[in-house]
Amino acid sequence: MITNETLEDFYRNHPAAQRLPKLPDFKNGEHGHFNVFSRKYCTKYTSYNRRDFYKISLLIGKGKLFYGNQEIEINRNALIFFNRNVPYSWQAVSEEQAGYFCLFTEDFINDGSRAKNITDNPLFRGDSIPVFYIDKIQESELFNIFQKMSKELESGYIHKYDLMRSYLDLIIHEAMKMLPSESAGAHMNGSARVTSLFLELLDRQFPIDSPEHKLQLKTANDYASRLSIHVNHLNRALKEITGKTTTEHIIEKVILHSKVMLRQSNWSVTEVAYCLGFEYAAYFNNIFKKQTGITPKSYRETHRV
Structure with a gap:
């Protein structure tokens, strides 16, 4: 932990x-x-x-x-x-x-x-x-x-x-x-400003400290609502500036931090899945394997600190 x-x-x-x-x-x-x-x-x-x-x-x-x-x-x-x-x-x-x-x-x-x-x-x-x-x-x-x-x-x-x-x-x-x-502070257009605000908000959701700490913002709609913009506007801005959709950014960040928890903590895979907003561990397993090519359990066995 x-x-x-x-x-x-x-x-x-x-x-x-x-x-x-x-x-x-x-x-x-x-x-x-x-x-x-x-x-x-x-x-x-x-x-x-x-x-x-x-x-x-x-x-x-x-x-x-x-x-x-x-x-x-x-x-x-x-x-x-x-x-x-x-x-x-x-x-x-x-x-x-x-x-x-x-x-x-x-x-x-x-x-x-x-x-x-x-x-x-x-x-x-x-x-x-x-x-x-x-x-x-x-x-x-x-x-x-x-x-x-x-x-x-x-x-x-x-x-x-x-x-x-x-x-x-x-x-x-x-x-x-x-x-x-x-x-170092170049002028930003509207899409760049939206992208900056989204990425900062996404960063603030992590890291997760304990199995009781559950991710609050999980979907593209959650982030758009918090930023008071339409989800389509958010997606267009991110796609223009980064080439990725809102969901792709969220999944990328979730997988990144799930790897940290699997490597550095003694939490079970179910606890890790729960913290990251997955109602069922099986859904987390599927997403993780799709993104990395291996299951969370296999990743932990290979990379455990």
Whole structure:
């Protein structure tokens, strides 16, 4: 079963946090929470969990990142953005594991003085974990920013957390510059806007945390109703922009997350089917086999973590 790692869990269990003289005051929620750590104290493996905080890692080393149905081989230095809504695990490959990581809560990045929440940024939306491979110049610049954050946190400067938000903005903009230009806020027509709203709504239905959590939006009509548009309008927009129908998108996402549950949880196939909105497990079996060529049971036996 996918569990949730809280800030308290992190500070009690992570080797880097255990070196601190005392635990932070988690009850002081006035400005949220922010901290930065060296990666040299990281463990070789982290379990497949969701975290209740965001994290940005300047990763110097090699390893494997697992999330959803993705297995990404990190074979060179990278800047990685971890979304609090996306469960993941990490397995180090190289002996050298250096760099920095910072973690922060939603309250910290959504500080009321900001005109726009950082979570509106595409780096923190959806169900992905963006990975940016960096060259030596980018590595040096980012390393310098993390070092400054670490140093300023130890200072008595009264506005140091405002400064931390500015440093975060710098890191985010460095990553945004690496995005393809068409992903960095190009003008969208009506179909593109509908597609964007649908995909964001679809992403928010996942992941599923427990066998009692049942998918709320299951059909094309469900999504069209939630978006207050006709289902034919939704289908036309998606077909124009993505080449796929609403139902194809839904099935693709359901199969993707069913694979995660079959691999990572101990739920029965019937429980997985129920969570994903299938009244009968046999119907789920048929859909899964049609999409993958094997049954859910066979997939689990082959890919179980």
